[in-house]
Amino acid sequence: MLLTPNAMSRRLRxxxxxxxxxxxxxxxxxxxxxxxxxFGSSQWLVFPPPGWTLKWYEQFFSNAExxxxxxxxxKVALLTTVFAVALGLPSAFALVRGRFPGREMLYxxxxxxxxxxxxxxAVAVYALFLKLGxxxxxxxxxxxxxxxxxxxxxxxxINSLKLFDQSIExxxxxxxxxxxxxxxxVTFPAIRPGMIAGAxxxxxxxxxxxxxxxxxxxxxxxxxPVKMWTTLRQDLTPVIAVASTLLIGLSVLxxxxxxxxxxxxxxxx
Numbered sequence: 102m103l104l105t106p107n108a109m110s111r112r113l114r115x116x117x118x119x120x121x122x123x124x125x126x127x128x129x130x131x132x133x134x135x136x137x138x139x140f141g142s143s144q145w146l147v148f149p150p151p152g153w154t155l156k157w158y159e160q161f162f163s164n165a166e167x168x169x170x171x172x173x174x175x176k177v178a179l180l181t182t183v184f185a186v187a188l189g190l191p192s193a194f195a196l197v198r199g200r201f202p203g204r205e206m207l208y209x210x211x212x213x214x215x216x217x218x219x220x221x222x223a224v225a226v227y228a229l230f231l232k233l234g235x236x237x238x239x240x241x242x243x244x245x246x247x248x249x250x251x252x253x254x255x256x257x258x259i260n261s262l263k264l265f266d267q268s269i270e271x272x273x274x275x276x277x278x279x280x281x282x283x284x285x286x287v288t289f290p291a292i293r294p295g296m297i298a299g300a301x302x303x304x305x306x307x308x309x310x311x312x313x314x315x316x317x318x319x320x321x322x323x324x325x326p327v328k329m330w331t332t333l334r335q336d337l338t339p340v341i342a343v344a345s346t347l348l349i350g351l352s353v354l355x356x357x358x359x360x361x362x363x364x365x366x367x368x369x370x
Contacts, residue, residue, distance in 0.1 A: 139342035146337045157339040170328035178307040181246040185303035189254035197262040212252045219312045227316040237319025245313045250306040254299035261295025301359045
């Protein structure tokens with residue numbers, strides 16, 4: 102039996118939607134399970150939960166160690182974001198507008214942390230800070246996170262710069278503005294979506310980072326993923342599910358902000 106083009110198109114769409122739905126379900130199910138477990142009444146990570154409660158959230162927010170870890174994660178992520186953008190912005194300008202030998206090689210070096218296995222970077226950074234005596238410090242956390250977050254920031258800004266018409270900036274210079282004034286008042290507003298997207302990606306990379314954070318942690322300073330990891334090795338308390346839910350929630354919020362920026366300015370973002 103031969104199918105008409107319309108019938109074949111409908112079947113293809115149905116197959117595509119079905120496949121996409123199954124893949125999305127497989128990806129989302131673990132997240133849904135961990136969120137539900139955070140509200141479960143059992144003192145163990147049991148699914149399905151025998152009942153529902155908010156006591157694990159009360160324990161999380163009333164526990165000084167968990168709150169210190171959450172605040173440490175937020176502090177490290179914010180500082181990482183600031184320094185990633187501060188370093189990524191001039192680096193992106195140099196890679197896009199620079200005309201110097203080895204520019205392509207430099208771009209490859211900047212993106213290397215996205216390719217090299219993270220554990221290798223973690224061991225190398227740990228060995229360096231151990232020799233310098235900075236392990237377990239806020240400085241070590243931020244520097245190590247900036248290393249892995251910087252490529253995402255640079256790529257986001259580079260994409261915006263490549264799409265920006267530099268003749269607009271040149272016109273501002275012709276009209277009497279200095280090159281710096283033209284960049285600040287003309288170029289920066291035009292590439293702002295890319296800068297914000299790069300900042301959001303840097304925040305997410307730092308907020309969820311585990312491997313580097315485990316290597317940099319100390320008894321006095323540990324981020325939320327590190328606290329979850331150490332607690333998971335000792336006790337399967339549902340408070341871990343609460344911490345996971347909060348990590349997921351903030352990550353989803355940041356991703357929604359990034360998606361909104363792309364819809365608002367799809368070319369620059």
